[in-house]
Amino acid sequence: MHTSNTTATGAESGEPAVTRRCLERDAWGRLVWVDEAGVRHVGVHAARAFPLSDAEGFVSILDEGGLELAWIESVAELSESTRRILEEELRQRGFMPVITRIVRVSSDTPPADWEVETDRGPTRFRLESEDDVRRVGPRRVVISDALKMRYQVPDTRDLEAYGRRHLERYLY
């Protein structure tokens, strides 16, 4: 759905330049991107280019067909409200609970059931293969479970000895 009409928004503020290149959420909860020309693109979504290696910068706004509408080098260049909407959207997109404690691991070798506490509450998942534990930074680890749902450990040193021992088995 490429709903594009050229009604310039923000006429009430009298300063159209400020309200261009901004995000809004419409009555149906869809994201609306207003580009430089003031054209409204409804139903867009946002994606980070480097969600793991550079979790703060580089955001792309794409239309429903996956075509890029805007490239944002840094969220700092956006207005306050746009930034809030964008961050909320990106949080939903990159749902990746942070593991705070590893309670119990059923087996030393995969497949194993992991019982963990995360920042979104306690959960359990099944680790299928050792390849699903992946180091993405010096201390950051991303774990994909059997259903391809992902969890992260921002710093392996923050885990208790039990959890660290189990995790480090996969990190050579």
Added chain:
Amino acid sequence: MFGLDLDDELRFAAGELILTPTRLWHMDQSAAGGGRGRSWPLDPGFELRVGDRSGLGLIEWVGPEGRVASWRFTSGRMSAARDFLERYTATRRGETTSEADGASKPRACPVCGAGLGPDQTECHRCADRAAKPGFSALLRLTRFAGKRRAMIALGMLLTLASTAAGLVPPYLTQPLLDDVLIPRRHFELFPWYMAALAGAAVLAWLLSWARTYVVAWFSERIAADLRNQTYEHLQRLSLEYFGGKRTGDLMSRIGSDTDRINNFLSINLLDFSTDLVMITLTSAMLFWLDPWLALATLAPFPIIAWLVGMVRGRLKRGFQRGNRAWSEMTSVLADTIPGIRVVKAFAQERREVERFRESNDRVLTANDRINTTWAFFGPMISLLTQLGLLSVWGFGAWRVYQGDITPGILMAFQVYISRFYVRLESMSRMVQATQRAAASTHRIFEILDRVPSIPEPTRPVHLGRVRGEIEFRNVAFRHGARPILEDISLSVQPGEMIGLVGPSGAGKSTLVNLVCRFYDVGEGAILVDGVDIRSFPVSEYRRNIGIVLQEPFLFYGTIAENIAYGMPGAAHEAIVAAARAARAHEFILRLPDGYDSIVGERGQSLSGGERQRISIARALLIDPRILILDEATSSVDTETEREIQVALDNLIEGRTTIAIAHRLSTLRRADRLVVLEHGRVVESGPHQDLLENPSGMFSRLHRAQVELALGVAE
């Protein structure tokens, strides 16, 4: 003058063709011919032809009525024959040339006659043959030991000290027995003896702890150095080498063979040196205590030495066979695991299992053979040492009875000897370990001794960034005796795009491989910006070349890492810019991890077109002056090709491009098309010009493709 090396019957025999201003002479210099000569006048209507027939060279003297005479020669003399033909042509034109004229021409290898680069004195095939391992493989490991000299010396010292400490207790048993226990007096000395024995044991323990650690430390490092250096060397070898090797074999050499050497150094060599020190010190001790009894102890030695000699050769052959069998087994794995789709598609799982079983059986057989020898050898040594022990008891008891020695001395002897023989046994195990390690070392040095056939220039010309002018000057290349390319002369302007067209096997890929310097030319030269590419340092030169292959290879890693492969550490902005230009940006953003998505083996699965666009971005990022497209769009459908084409157009812009394509549509942007057939350029020119010659090769290919396309449409 041209030296022939075959006669009419294709036997090796010397002969000569001599050119005078008016006549062509053939001198038969073989034993049978005895220097007879024939000659022909250089009449108009006659001509000299040089050709290549099934691996052999052929010179023909052809008149108006047909062939008058012909001579054959081996293909190594081909470039000399070409020179001869050139001189003939010059003579016919009335120019006078001398042999000395050859100085300005490309020189030829003195051994085989292949063409040489400006700095080479010998062609790489001959240089390669010259480098052969001359001496025992294990000794060559010292080359790697040099760096760890200090630690090795420390290890030796600790070995000596700990062994000496181990000799103290038996030395104390003699006075303990003779002075305290047997006379039953001086019991106040007993605690001192006990303390000394305990002290010696603790000291020996501490020293051997330190020794084991130090020795393990340096041998681990020597093995790591060996692995690094072997891999580094492997990376320098040309594609030609990899073409003839099996992945699994190379993997097993770098992996398990270095590990065997490590085990040998840390465990066996350590034991061996301890044993050696122990045996020397013990025998000194024995002779000091009682020379006659000592001689009886050494009695089994000659038999053991003879046994060792017998078993050694057998074990060595066994281990070599074992290692070969092992790498063959690894090869089967390295072969079938990447090809698993084909295996499953053709339902050949059973056959592959059978193939693995067979090679595993070969490993089993090889190991059984070793074990048979070994099973006999080990217990045999044990038996001999038992007999030795017995003879000492007998001879010693007799000497005690005679009053020559005290019971204490006999006791000390027995304690020493039991150690002595244990050492002897473990030394004999060394035979096995040495042979195993020697076999592995040999396999490692087989790689290290390989001279890279793409030699670095001795006087390198540094080029920085090239303009991108390429000139092929009489380039020829052969694979063994089979000619792949012959006499290619072509010059490409900076920024020009050349399309290489021709049937399979015409030599298109070889030509671009030569430009990349994956191989070196056999004859002639390739010049970039007017300089022979063999004068440039290889990696500096290749930095100017971007390549997009038919099957894009992605390494295990993130998309960003794959794009930045040629320029590690490139900024994110640059990576995104390259991906955008390659039309890869948007599909990358659709992946859950964007540029951080893992691809390659075990990674995110991408379509052929997507992978191709990543490889185009990879080539774009390094911003090369020369671009090679080797069938870049052949493995994708026409729809994807259209997408890739846009990306390619961005890539081609402003760069010297050599593109190979089966689909002529891919080459619509080419400034000039070069049609190759049987290794020769048969046509070249802009698209339109070539189409205007209806009998030309290009027109035929074009018609075939149009017909095919129409046929599909119907």
